[in-house]
Amino acid sequence: RVDLSAVLGRDALTIVRAGVRFEKSELILKGDFNKSLTESLPEPYLTAWKAIETISINKIYNSSSVIQKEVAGYKVMEGLLEEFIPAVIHNNTHYYKKLVKLIPSQFITENADTYTQILNVLDFVSGMTDLYAVELYSKIKGISFPSVT
DSSP states (O other): OOOHHHHHHHHHHHHHHHHHHHHTHHHHHHTOOOSOTGGGOOTTHHHHHHHHHHHHIIIIITSHHHHHHHHHHHHHHHHHHHHHHHHHHHOOSHHHHHHHHTSOGGGOOTTOOHHHHHHHHHHHHHTSOHHHHHHHHHHHTTSSOOOOO
16 A cells, blocks of 8 residues: 555655755756755755654664664675685685685686785675575575575
């Protein structure tokens, strides 16, 4: 079910922000506009925006399900980095060599210094979709087993 008032409110706010953007376009184009568009909203839109922001933070971003996903995301990212960084730096065991083979070739630089190797792993991991990161983490940590076909 769609809450029509929410849709209309969102659309009205979009129109007002577009108006602010148009009014401030010269400053924006010159690089002299140093505030967010929402901070520049005229009243009563600014007050409405702040109320929406407060409710969103309290009811959406701090809900249990969102916090659980966020905390799990930290563990997934930490786990992927803990596996792949030592693998590319040392690459001296059968396990590390197998892990490195999971990294696409565009993220492997032959004879790179340690700093570059770490940056490459960070690029690889940060470019993953949430779903891919969770699936890969689950597989390399042995939480789920890759399907055998």
